[in-house]
Amino acid sequence: AQSVTQPDIHITVSEGASLELRCNYSYGATPYLFWYVQSPGQGLQLLLKYFSGDTLVQGIKGFEAEFKRSQSSFNLRKPSVHWSDAAEYFCAVGVTNKLVFGAGTILRVKS
């Protein structure tokens, strides 16, 4: 069955430091991959998506992600984190018209 694994439940980074959130997927075909962000008490906002083509994808708020087929990964990166980036981040794979989500990674930003 298709699945998404986000190995890190919590990550803490200092403001201004770089960030990488890990995501591994299990899916037989070429996946459609997504990263969403959820602030407390709010819905999900789409950060970026990968369907095909260039494996480095740019998103909103300065985020990017790289699709690596050989590693079944789609890690999210940001070169310099801002305090406002503190939130929960979800990786998802698109399968038969629905999204399958990972369990999420909570990002804490320390000043």
Place this chain on the structure above:
Amino acid sequence: DAGVTQSPTHLIKTRGQQVTLRCSPKSGHDTVSWYQQALGQGPQFIFQYYEEEERQRGNFPDRFSGHQFPNYSSELNVNALLLGDSALYLCASSLRSGRAVYEQYFGPGTRLTVT
């Protein structure tokens, strides 16, 4: 351009009761998907509606049912509520065609508490 809206924001119900949650999709979208997000977990797909019919269903019991109206808005109904139904219920809208169905825009959710 209004995004996805959901009502109510919060709801408290007692075990055994029934609840109806509502969703209005983003303007121009024709497909509505519902997800359940339990505390500390990622969203789980409940079902998807298109052209007023349930097109796909996740691993949820028949107590969960839905409806889509001609204006594309949708309702999620849950009967015989259990404590385990307490969760954030998210509605997402998209276009049905091709891979656009995966570009889902989410509403703020309805927080359901069952006591």
